[in-house]
Amino acid sequence: MNTALTRVGPAAERPAPPEEVESSETGGKEPAADAAPGPSTAFRLLVTRREPAVRLQYAVSGLEPLAWSEDHRVSVSTARSIAVLELICDVHNPGQDLVIHRTSVPAPLHSCFLKVGSKREVAECKQRFATSEDPTVSQTFMLDRVFNPEGKALPPLRGFKYTSWSPVGCDANGRCLLAALTMDNRLTIQANLNRLQWVQLVDLTEIYGERLYETSYRFSRNEAPEGSLRDFAEFQRRHSMQAPVRMEWSGICTTQQVKHNNECRDVGSVLLAVLFENGNIAVWQFQLPFAGKESISSCNTIESGISSPSVLFWWEYEHNNRKMSGLIVGSAFGPVKILPVNLKAVKGYFTLRQPVVLWKEMDQLPVHSIKCVPLYHPYQKCSCSLVVAARGSYVFWCLLLISKAGLNVHNSHVTGLHSLPIVSMTADKQNGTVYTCSSDGKVRQLIPIFTDVALKFEHQLIKLSDVFGSVRTHGIAVSPCGAYLAVITTEGMVNGLHPVNKNYQVQFVTLKTFEEAAAQLLESSVQNLFKQVDLIDLVRWKILKDKHIPQFLHEALEKKIESSGATYYWRFKLFLLRILYQSMQKTPSEALCKPTHEDSKILLVDSPGMGNAEDEQQEEGTSSKQISKQGKDGDPEDPTEDSLPQSGDTGGREPMEEKLLEIQGKIEAVEMHLTREHMKRVLGEVYLHTWITENTSIPTRGLCNFLMSDEEYDDRTARVLIGHISKKMNKQTFPEHCSLCKEILPFTDRKQAVCSNGHIWLRCFLTYQSCQSLIYRRCLLHDSIARHPIPEDPDWIKRLLQSPCPFCDSPVF
Numbered sequence: 001m002n003t004a005l006t007r008v009g010p011a012a013e014r015p016a017p018p019e020e021v022e023s024s025e026t027g028g029k030e031p032a033a034d035a036a037p038g039p040s041t042a043f044r045l046l047v048t049r050r051e052p053a054v055r056l057q058y059a060v061s062g063l064e065p066l067a068w069s070e071d072h073r074v075s076v077s078t079a080r081s082i083a084v085l086e087l088i089c090d091v092h093n094p095g096q097d098l099v100i101h102r103t104s105v106p107a108p109l110h111s112c113f114l115k116v117g118s119k120r121e122v123a124e125c126k127q128r129f130a131t132s133e134d135p136t137v138s139q140t141f142m143l144d145r146v147f148n149p150e151g152k153a154l155p156p157l158r159g160f161k162y163t164s165w166s167p168v169g170c171d172a173n174g175r176c177l178l179a180a181l182t183m184d185n186r187l188t189i190q191a192n193l194n195r196l197q198w199v200q201l202v203d204l205t206e207i208y209g210e211r212l213y214e215t216s217y218r219f220s221r222n223e224a225p226e227g228s229l230r231d232f233a234e235f236q237r238r239h240s241m242q243a244p245v246r247m248e249w250s251g252i253c254t255t256q257q258v259k260h261n262n263e264c265r266d267v268g269s270v271l272l273a274v275l276f277e278n279g280n281i282a283v284w285q286f287q288l289p290f291a292g293k294e295s296i297s298s299c300n301t302i303e304s305g306i307s308s309p310s311v312l313f314w315w316e317y318e319h320n321n322r323k324m325s326g327l328i329v330g331s332a333f334g335p336v337k338i339l340p341v342n343l344k345a346v347k348g349y350f351t352l353r354q355p356v357v358l359w360k361e362m363d364q365l366p367v368h369s370i371k372c373v374p375l376y377h378p379y380q381k382c383s384c385s386l387v388v389a390a391r392g393s394y395v396f397w398c399l400l401l402i403s404k405a406g407l408n409v410h411n412s413h414v415t416g417l418h419s420l421p422i423v424s425m426t427a428d429k430q431n432g433t434v435y436t437c438s439s440d441g442k443v444r445q446l447i448p449i450f451t452d453v454a455l456k457f458e459h460q461l462i463k464l465s466d467v468f469g470s471v472r473t474h475g476i477a478v479s480p481c482g483a484y485l486a487v488i489t490t491e492g493m494v495n496g497l498h499p500v501n502k503n504y505q506v507q508f509v510t511l512k513t514f515e516e517a518a519a520q521l522l523e524s525s526v527q528n529l530f531k532q533v534d535l536i537d538l539v540r541w542k543i544l545k546d547k548h549i550p551q552f553l554h555e556a557l558e559k560k561i562e563s564s565g566a567t568y569y570w571r572f573k574l575f576l577l578r579i580l581y582q583s584m585q586k587t588p589s590e591a592l593c594k595p596t597h598e599d600s601k602i603l604l605v606d607s608p609g610m611g612n613a614e615d616e617q618q619e620e621g622t623s624s625k626q627i628s629k630q631g632k633d634g635d636p637e638d639p640t641e642d643s644l645p646q647s648g649d650t651g652g653r654e655p656m657e658e659k660l661l662e663i664q665g666k667i668e669a670v671e672m673h674l675t676r677e678h679m680k681r682v683l684g685e686v687y688l689h690t691w692i693t694e695n696t697s698i699p700t701r702g703l704c705n706f707l708m709s710d711e712e713y714d715d716r717t718a719r720v721l722i723g724h725i726s727k728k729m730n731k732q733t734f735p736e737h738c739s740l741c742k743e744i745l746p747f748t749d750r751k752q753a754v755c756s757n758g759h760i761w762l763r764c765f766l767t768y769q770s771c772q773s774l775i776y777r778r779c780l781l782h783d784s785i786a787r788h789p790i791p792e793d794p795d796w797i798k799r800l801l802q803s804p805c806p807f808c809d810s811p812v813f
């Protein structure tokens with residue numbers, strides 16, 4: 001094994017023997033000066049447990065069983081289903097626990113048989129191989145699980161091998177899609193569109209098999225004609241060319257679509273690369289939003305020539321608005337390389353001229369996991385890509401920089417991390433911090449430190465046993481902004497004995513302090529609360545515990561609001577006030593967040609779309625509060641209805657009630673500010689897209705009057721905008737009418753419209769139209785409601801309806 005470590009690349013640092021670092025860890029000695037970097041005090045990490053631990057019903061299965069999506073859902077591959085845990089930063093819940101909404105993707109009912117020929121032919125051949133006189137054929141055939149997914153004498157292959165989340169913005173609601181690979185090689189794409197049930201949008205294994213069948217299992221006309229299926233080697237070849245090993249999504253890219261009138265239109269698309277057993281890679285291109293088979297725009301197969309491929313990942317490098325892409329592929333024998341991916345249709349997209357070898361030795365250290373993070377090199381002053389690969393108990397890293405001289409590659413191994421092989425690796429995309437874990441409950445945090453030309457890693461041990469007691473670990477995943485680490489655990493040894501039963505749990509620990517989270521939120525370049533749910537959840541936890549907003553955060557936020565005025569900071573303020581309001585609740589938090597039987601009933605009765613998907617019972621204290629809200633039709637924005645102090649506690653209520661009223665007043669003021677800002681945006685769209693005589697269907701006059709009605713509100717941009725619009729509209733008013741009695745619906749309230757006969761309609765908070773139907777959409781936190789787009793809506797109204805919630809940034813669906 002050590003031979004591998006001496007063969008590092010030209011820029012390699014000298015790796016230290018593992019024991020040296022290990023001892024500095026446990027004994028608290030200073031690491032030897034020229035040893036691999038040990039933990040320095042600057043990087044001391046304190047992890048804290050977050051409740052609740054989520055119990056899994058089935059054993060975890062597959063490779064890297066845990067994945068955390070950009071929209072804050074954690075998928076866990078198990079032997080019967082994929083458990084999906086959605087982290088909700090609930091502003092209506094006073095409980096200090098994480099609020100987790102559980103759903104699950106059931107495994108298909110039927111085994112998957114890869115299509116290697118016509119039904120009759122395949123049945124004939126199988127019979128022939130099973131009864132072959134040649135034991136190398138009959139035994140190989142009988143024992144191969146790809147050929148025999150149902151098993152017969154062998155236990156059935158069930159459960160999931162791997163899952164991969166698409167970037168956010170891919171499904172019809174603008175959220176993430178889940179690519180799921182079963183143990184028996186069925187690769188499907190799943191979506192959760194109604195919050196409860198997952199639906200399969202497409203079966204890629206089936207489509208790919210059909211395509212191969214139609215082209216007689218050849219990729220080009222020049223290829224030699226196919227062999228006969230009766231030949232066992234050919235039978236094996238046709239299986240291995242379509243048995244997926246892993247799959248990974250690219251980032252969202254833009255493609256040009258030519259319309260009927262020869263006009264070009266930019267369309268979002270995403271790529272899914274699927275690595276097969278024989279080393280081939282299928283690159284699927286999907287149009288967004290992905291809806292199913294009709295969204296497939298192409299599928300190209302790349303022959304990598306890599307034997308025993310084990311893992312792949314996208315390499316995406318951006319430099320001067322030019323995007324470079326390729327696929328990083330690792331092999332079970334050791335090598336790692338980047339392959340070019342040619343896709344003509346993708347705008348501004350470039351690839352390599354030839355493959356780049358990152359590690360060439362066949363040193364039998366299997367590549368288990370690969371991650372690639374884009375970073376900025378502060379000394380070389382250019383963007384660079386950090387590629388990390390888990391190989392045995394080591395981390396291989398590679399830094400790629402593109403300069404005028406061409407592509408620079410620096411590589412090395414980090415040793416002394418684990419005494420057992422790495423079972424799982426995850427990376428924080430914001431800063432390149434890598435976490436590795438071995439099965440003995442030890443997690444390493446690796447922090448990249450830039451040097452003049454390349455980088456080095458500082459690393460330190462996170463002993464989960466300090467937090468959870470003795471545990472075995474099966475997988476880890478870091479949250480998108482690096483606030484939390486999710487870990488799959490089972491009981492470890494107690495008094496030298498293995499546990500009798502294995503209880504699989506997903507547990508959470510914090511990786512950042514509240515101060516770090518707050519600072520990151522204040523300096524955020526994303527400016528979207530929903531995308532930073534993990535960070536705001538840490539802030540929520542702190543405020544609920546302390547029952548006040550820390551002074552430094554309050555002051556820093558007020559400064560930001562004053563200096564930039566960006567609505568993001570107003571939304572952040574609204575969030576803090578709402579949590580502060582919850583923290584003032586007199587009711588014991590348990591009473592509100594523990595699920596009651598009624599809650600579960602509401603959930604079942606009120607969700608017509610719910611089938612057997614939820615095959616795993618609701619966890620106590622995780623989701624009921626959040627779910628039960630869906631069944632309620634009152635205005636969820638009004639916090640008075642269920643959150644004022646409860647009776648039963650007579651003494652000293654008045655100061656608290658006053659305080660609550662004060663916070664509520666502030667909440668309303670911030671909501672009003674955000675509403676006005678959004679109204680200005682809507683009016684701006686109306687002005688841009690309409691002409692005098694056109695009926696906009698948006699209550700324009702009502703919006704203008706509403707904005708002008710408050711004398712205290714003096715906003716120059718609003719006045720100028722309203723002036724322009726008034727000129728355009730002349731004296732026309734375009735009032736809305738009640739669909740029940742045809743009376744005029746006046747615009748007096750931003751939340752609802754009431755006609756003179758007392759019919760009440762809620763207002764869509766994205767367009768301020770009255771929602772005259774009983775079906776509408778809500779944001780994830782149920783702040784408000786929005787209507788569904790209809791085919792008659794002009795494009796600009798459809799775009800407005802795609803906006804996130806103006807109060808919390810979450811998608812509306």
Ligand SMILES: [Zn+2]
Pocket residue numbers: 738739740741742743755756757758759
């Ligand atoms: Zn009416």
Ligand SMILES: [Zn+2]
Pocket residue numbers: 779780781782783784805806807808809810
């Ligand atoms: Zn919202």
